[in-house]
Amino acid sequence: MGAARPARRAARALALAAAALSAACAAPAPRQAPPEARAAAPRAPEDAVWLLAAIDGRPARAATRAVFADGAVNAQGPCNAIRGRYRREGAAFHVVGLAVTRATCPDQDEENRLLDGLLSARSAEVRDGRLVIRASAGPTLTFEAARPGQ
16 A cells, blocks of 8 residues: 555656646747837947948958947957947947057957048948948948847
């Protein structure tokens, strides 16, 4: 009689586990959030965290993140932290007063081109999840909006 009790408990636990697994498998798939609840595509430089995708149409070699908010630009280039101010009026876009840490690294050339593009920026346009910063005499910088967790 003593051996029957543990066997019943094991059978009951197994039955409960099977029922829970069956219910989980039968549960409907989670629904996708309605379109109005999904994150909207960025429309302005302030709407996203940006990842440098290209300089003058050539793919960026190193990871660079940039945030434009409340007139401040904060970025982490391939080698250094970058901070400064920007002004935006319509498509006109100007970066001023950049402060940059001065570490050197293998991607120094790319970072120098990034800084040149920011300092000579004259316009910024956001379209299809991309921020394009055009310069009067420097390179064109193309950023892509970072996805959550990126």
